[in-house]
Amino acid sequence: MDLTDRARRDLDRYLERVRESLWDREEVDAEEVVDGIREHVEATLTSREGGPVTAEELADVLERLGSPEEWGKEETMPRVPTPPDAVLRGGAGTGPWIELVPLILAGAGGLLILVELTVPLGWGLLAVAAVTARLVMGSPTYPTVGSPVSAALVALLWHVSAIAAVGAILLAPAVLVWGQSQIGGALVPFLLEHTLPPGATSTPVPGTRPSGYWPLVGLLAGTATGAWWIAAGIAWKALGEGLRRILGPADYLASPAVLKAVLLAGGFLFVLSLVLLLGALG
Amino acid sequence: MPSDFVSNWQTQARKGILVLSVLNALRGERLYGYEIVKRLGDVAGLSIAEGTIYPLMSRLQKEGLVESSLEPSPEGPARKYYRLTADGEAALDRIDEAWDDIVEGVEALRRKHDEGGAA
Numbered sequence: 001m002d003l004t005d006r007a008r009r010d011l012d013r014y015l016e017r018v019r020e021s022l023w024d025r026e027e028v029d030a031e032e033v034v035d036g037i038r039e040h041v042e043a044t045l046t047s048r049e050g051g052p053v054t055a056e057e058l059a060d061v062l063e064r065l066g067s068p069e070e071w072g073k074e075e076t077m078p079r080v081p082t083p084p085d086a087v088l089r090g091g092a093g094t095g096p097w098i099e100l101v102p103l104i105l106a107g108a109g110g111l112l113i114l115v116e117l118t119v120p121l122g123w124g125l126l127a128v129a130a131v132t133a134r135l136v137m138g139s140p141t142y143p144t145v146g147s148p149v150s151a152a153l154v155a156l157l158w159h160v161s162a163i164a165a166v167g168a169i170l171l172a173p174a175v176l177v178w179g180q181s182q183i184g185g186a187l188v189p190f191l192l193e194h195t196l197p198p199g200a201t202s203t204p205v206p207g208t209r210p211s212g213y214w215p216l217v218g219l220l221a222g223t224a225t226g227a228w229w230i231a232a233g234i235a236w237k238a239l240g241e242g243l244r245r246i247l248g249p250a251d252y253l254a255s256p257a258v259l260k261a262v263l264l265a266g267g268f269l270f271v272l273s274l275v276l277l278l279g280a281l282g
Numbered sequence: 283m284p285s286d287f288v289s290n291w292q293t294q295a296r297k298g299i300l301v302l303s304v305l306n307a308l309r310g311e312r313l314y315g316y317e318i319v320k321r322l323g324d325v326a327g328l329s330i331a332e333g334t335i336y337p338l339m340s341r342l343q344k345e346g347l348v349e350s351s352l353e354p355s356p357e358g359p360a361r362k363y364y365r366l367t368a369d370g371e372a373a374l375d376r377i378d379e380a381w382d383d384i385v386e387g388v389e390a391l392r393r394k395h396d397e398g399g400a401a
Contacts, residue, residue: 001358018333028340036315036336039361043316046358066331 001042002052010055011041014062016251021068037065124168162250170232170262173224181217194281216280222273229266233259296330302381303328304338305366305374308348314361315339339364347373 003011015034022030044061045053194216236243236259243254252258300322307313307321318339319332342348347370355361366374 022337025337027344028337029344032340032343033336036339036362037333039314039359040316040319040332040336042358043314043361064331065333068333071331071334071337 001045003058004052004054006055007053007058010058010062011038012251012255014065014068018068021071040065159250162253166253170229171225173228174221177217177221177224181213181220212280216277219273219277219280222269223277226266226268226270226273229262230270233263233266236262296328299328300330300334300338301342302377304335304342305347305370305377308364308366309371309374312363312365314363318364342370346370 019030348364349367350362350364352360
């Protein structure tokens, strides 16, 4: 179905509202409902003639579909929330795992801030925590959250975990390069060889680095990150709808605008860093 | 207050009637979501938001009363068609019996009032 850009944004926002209104209903498959709504919109508008579906035409259909937040009042009977102690007794599937996420996040934060040599490890834990949170909250056995405040906090965590996961994945090469250059990994001899003055066999003062060391680290990180972003952008595009489903309510992270920004920024960073790096090495 | 009360009652009444209506619409047929919405639109007094059907169909599937299949459509992308399972047919028979009992009982109360008024 061909939609104008505004109509497509409106539809995407509506479908996000559908997901958010259904995320805590374990008796309903939210993505299945989203598919049904898409099919309904297509069936309603397929018989019309003319160009792309406009936002106004779509608005008529969405108005008849109604507000997703109100659907529950017309269809479901009241649900009994799962009490926290029942969750901890193991009767509700993945509930207890969500308790680990804040601990992992706190541990990752501590590693990042307090122990600079373990930045890559902390970064990896952050990505794991974010992905874990996403998987747990998307599970059909995720327990019902009883209070509106709890529901709002978990809905917020959905977005935070998605953004943290995507951010951590995109910045991983830069973090790895920086970590390597700190802890004496395989990069350090290469970096020292190209930044120490000719004839020098060690850094001028033990524990410091030559003046050209950190700029070279930055250029290596920039080159690796730029290449990574280009590869990520290509994979992003290939995953398409699949990635939007994984991200759930945070599927704005897979929007065409974000994808374009990642590809452009990656290309620019890669080319600029590589040119400067080759100049520095040459 | 009375209009709020009536409005609340109508909302509560629709909850049970919606399931009854959807299952009856599917009896002996295979329909896709949009068709179900259109059929229910013909039921007098059952004015609901069309989107309400889709979470209901998902729930009925999970409860094993309805099954779905994706089939190609000549008008565009493949469509998901729904039909009753054997359990759904059996449940609908019992729901229809219960509904008939309820309607008969309520009608009897109304007739008694009408006869009392006429007398």
